[in-house]
Amino acid sequence: MDKAVTAAVRNTTAKGVVIAFLAYATYAWSDASVRLLRGSIPSFELVFFGSVLGLLAIPMVRKPNEKWRDLWHCNHRGMWCLRALAAVAGALFSVIAFTRLPMAEAFALIFLLPSFVTILSVIFLKERVGWRRWSAVIAGFLGVLIVLRPGLHPLGIGHLAAIGSGLAGAVTIIVLRKLGPTETRISLYGAGLLGPLVASFVLMLPHFVVPEGREWALILAYGLLGGLGNVFLMLASGLAPASLVAPPQYSQMLWAIALGYLVFHDHLDLLMFVGAAVIIGAGLFTLSRERVRKPRWWNRSPPIHPQSL
Numbered sequence: 001m002d003k004a005v006t007a008a009v010r011n012t013t014a015k016g017v018v019i020a021f022l023a024y025a026t027y028a029w030s031d032a033s034v035r036l037l038r039g040s041i042p043s044f045e046l047v048f049f050g051s052v053l054g055l056l057a058i059p060m061v062r063k064p065n066e067k068w069r070d071l072w073h074c075n076h077r078g079m080w081c082l083r084a085l086a087a088v089a090g091a092l093f094s095v096i097a098f099t100r101l102p103m104a105e106a107f108a109l110i111f112l113l114p115s116f117v118t119i120l121s122v123i124f125l126k127e128r129v130g131w132r133r134w135s136a137v138i139a140g141f142l143g144v145l146i147v148l149r150p151g152l153h154p155l156g157i158g159h160l161a162a163i164g165s166g167l168a169g170a171v172t173i174i175v176l177r178k179l180g181p182t183e184t185r186i187s188l189y190g191a192g193l194l195g196p197l198v199a200s201f202v203l204m205l206p207h208f209v210v211p212e213g214r215e216w217a218l219i220l221a222y223g224l225l226g227g228l229g230n231v232f233l234m235l236a237s238g239l240a241p242a243s244l245v246a247p248p249q250y251s252q253m254l255w256a257i258a259l260g261y262l263v264f265h266d267h268l269d270l271l272m273f274v275g276a277a278v279i280i281g282a283g284l285f286t287l288s289r290e291r292v293r294k295p296r297w298w299n300r301s302p303p304i305h306p307q308s309l
Contacts, residue, residue: 016240020248023232028255030225033218034098035264041215043095044204046222051197053223054230061234062186071190075182083175083188084195090168091196093161100158102266103256108147108276109162111250114286115140116170124174133289140282146275246287250280
């Protein structure tokens with residue numbers, strides 16, 4: 001390949017990776033807005049408003065030849081609905097997790113996502129997994145035990161929600177592996193947006209709370225920053241391969257630590273950091289093995305963020 005072409009490709013890829021870091025930083029601030037609400041807005045209501053604001057990002061992620069109706073058009077309705085249900089669970093669980101847990105602790109548990117993907121790919125896709133990836137799965141769950149310290153550390157719904165968010169994200173990725181070659185990106189994106197929008201609207205009605213001024217500001221920050229993160233992540237995936245766009249998501253842990261210390265005054269002990277490091281290391285190793293395998297779905301599926309499923 002010509003040196004000038006090679007340099008241009010590297011420059012484009014570098015821009016994609018930088019935009020990916022910007023996307024995950026934007027997501028972290030969106031999650032911080034949830035924490036700042038401190039549970040004053042019911043979870044379903046917050047998911048609904050976030051989904052409504054997420055609609056604003058569609059014109060920026062939709063290809064010129066795609067129509068609005070392509071959001072719900074699909075070739076495999078059952079799998080599309082499963083993608084939508086996973087999005088509902090992922091959005092709800094992430095809101096609960098960031099409402100009830102320190103941000104760094106929530107992220108540490110959500111980052112079990114790659115381990116869940118490995119397990120589900122064996123069960124449902126009949127993929128062959130070697131001892132290296134199984135070792136990473138075991139290490140990831142050992143990291144969870146370090147973070148949670150059963151019997152010594154009080155466990156609550158926030159911990160279960162964070163793990164559930166990671167599991168929902170894994171289900172989404174398994175669905176994308178099945179549907180990636182047959183569905184349009186906008187259709188898969190639409191399932192992840194319309195599912196939470198419809199489900200949260202129905203479920204929020206019995207306990208609807210009218211937000212006040214400060215709450216409206218934080219709701220707008222949650223939804224608009226989440227939508228902006230989606231746009232950045234789509235742009236990044238168009239400039240760089242998914243194998244390079246995915247790892248920067250772990251930079252959210254740095255944002256979580258910084259925001260937790262400066263804004264929320266979270267107390268995080270050494271064992272929490274050790275457990276988080278083990279989980280992140282296991283996740284990065286799993287991603288590196290995926291890059292080696294280079295499955296066909298890898299660069300055809302839309303990017304996934306655990307908090308915006």
